[in-house]
Amino acid sequence: MAARLADRTALTEQHRRAQLGVRARFAAEFLDLWPVLDPFRIAATAPRWLRLAVPLVHTHRARSAELSTRYVGEYRRLALPRALGPAPVPAPVPVSSDAVRTSLLVTGPATIRRRTRDGLTVAEAARVASVRAVGAASRHVLDGGRDLVRETVKADRLALGWARVSDGSPCAFCAMLLSRGPVYKSAHGATVAEDGEAYHDGCACQVVPVYSLDDPWPGNGREYEKLWQDVAAGSRDPLNAFRQALKDRNTAGPAPEPGEQLVDATAPEPDREPADTEPDAPATGQLDDAALTELDDDALADEFARWSSTAEPDEAYLERVLTEMDRREADPEPDPDPLDGVPLDELLDSELVDLYDEHAGNPAVVARIEAELAHRDADREAGDPWLDYDHHDPEQHLDALLAKGWDYKDAYAEAYNLDPADLDRQERAAAVDAQRITGETREQTVRRLYDEWVALQYIEAENHTRGHLLSRAGEAAGIDPLSLFSGTTARARKYASEDLQRFWAEQAPRQTLTEFRAALLNRDADVVAAARTRMQGNGRDFL
Structure with a gap:
């Protein structure tokens, strides 16, 4: 290894x-x-x-x-x-x-x-x-x-x-x-x-x-992970704190650039001349100055690129496009307000906190969020804001339950009068469906995901056991070790080495397809079938 x-x-x-x-x-x-x-x-x-x-x-x-x-x-x-x-x-x-x-x-x-x-x-x-x-x-x-x-x-x-x-x-x-x-x-x-x-x-x-x-x-990623944890984690402006620490550490000078001696000197020189065929002229006409001012920065750059790639570029028009670029550099548009269109008074406290973290480096935005949080604290001190709300409005009911500390999934099910177990199964099925390839049934998708999971488990087990996967009986019978990662528990116990059984017991529990399907979809029939599969193993662990 x-x-x-x-x-x-x-x-x-x-x-x-x-x-x-x-x-x-x-x-x-x-x-x-x-x-x-x-x-x-x-x-x-x-x-x-x-x-x-x-x-x-x-x-x-x-x-x-x-x-x-x-x-x-x-x-x-x-x-x-x-x-x-x-x-x-x-x-x-x-x-x-x-x-x-x-x-x-x-x-x-x-x-x-x-x-x-x-x-x-x-x-x-x-x-x-x-x-x-x-x-x-x-x-x-x-x-x-x-x-x-x-x-x-x-x-x-x-x-x-x-x-x-x-x-x-x-x-x-x-x-x-x-x-x-x-x-x-x-x-x-x-x-x-x-x-x-x-x-x-x-x-x-x-x-x-x-x-x-x-x-x-x-x-050297671990080295930078430690530096980040030491100086940036928890900082109001983590990237700037990290940047300064990196600069301080490198005051003695950056590490020398590695050599670049592996250039293939035998490769032929690329042609310097353009292809014989020139690109066609743009299909639309040139824009006047007023139209150029209406383009965004990307569209303006595209306009220059489009006309500069023609067989006989119009220098006067390209000069006008460059002039508009210069005007924007000299008089840039003000930065947009990050909170424009964001109804602070309608956000949950948790959403305000996330917004605060996102814009921690912008003092003006931070001040507005802090003001909204302070306003809410004052309202709470004056009384419980959730005593008077429309219980028939699912959104208000959901907000009230979340404010009382409910788990989001349970609160959603309660507010919309749903069975939490059914809601969980719907979410799981949707997650599996998102992985489906065109033409696959859901069951085929589950089987493909299981095969991929087994392959990854096999690799991890091979690394963990240093390749010692089979018992003497398994080697004598010519068993394919990959086959032990699925199928019956009794067969796996008979042919797996002690190292592999220890891997299953201590590192990554072995799962049959039935158990994998139950964990993935949580359907009642699958859960019952998985329990029956475990009982067939006599309830014994591998070690």
Whole structure:
């Protein structure tokens, strides 16, 4: 186990360095193209620059995905030497040229215009923009590999989730995500939480599959978890507290950037010239100044990208679009009121507390929420606000019961005159139905979820027992150890090793399909059948 873990750690580090090599090579070629964008003639030169830069991003993004394809296959082989079933075939995740073009537009030409307006010389503004543009473009490049690993994990029934690994000196945002540890799939499906998938411009973090709960966190996530607990947990502004602690810890200087020696020097140089076919001109006409002011920021960026990609861009029109962008930078719209449309006086106390936590860094919002809570406290001191309400109004009845400390599910059932047990069964059935694949019956879905659960239990048991799953009788009879995780208790007791029986008794109780179905749906007939199954085992534990 230790040797396999060391091999996986070395493989991950090798892959991370190889991806840094892709980024370094891309950045060099991207900066070679930078002079095509003339900061004194942005409207005239931006279209050609974009036509050269966007294909370059796609070329290196494909290289990043290619490296990750080899990585996830080798990593899975090391993590699951006796893997159950074939590995999913990784497929690159495409990114639209429009998305890349918009990123380059905002970080390149728009940054030059904004920074010159702020007082920088054109040369200084161009240098700032080049850094921002290469960071944004590099994010799209490395997302090729990161997206491929994540999508492969989602498709792999044996993968539990994925974890983030940093480049050695992460920013506060990345360090915060590292401190959260692996991101796991849901209990009964292949949906991975979106939280944790964020990668900022210039981010070099990579993605590692997770196949066992017993494996240590990859990289230095535990280190950042401890730092977060020490300085940020319970803070009114946790991210800023964490950022300051990270800065203080790194005052001696950030960790050196790992080497990028794994660049494939034999790969052919990508073509610098655009494709022979030019994109068609936009089907609609140009907008006047009044219409441009009505567009939101994203639509305005799309308008520039749309017209700059034509065969013969209209420089005058592009200049007008850039002028509108500049106007917005100089006179930005005020930030929207986070509480606009939120009826504070109608929220439950618990909802106000959640809202307070969400906006803890905004003093004005905090003050308004505190005022509402203080007003409610004063009302409570004057008398019980729940003595006089319409008992026939389910919503008022529900609020009153919750205010008295009722559990939400019980309060809901009481207010709407429902059987709590029926309500629980309806919720469970709905949760199972949400996992159904087109054409599946509910029973087929339960069976598929059970098979996936058994496969995961098998992996955990193999790790826990170091592969010692069968008794001598089981080995002599040629029993498939996977078959012991379902079926009758008597057969499992006869052929399972003592280590496996101890795993079931102390770590993860074994369940038959009947017991799994009862736990999942809680239907009366299933519960009775599960009880009968347990009685057939004579009520004995495995140890």
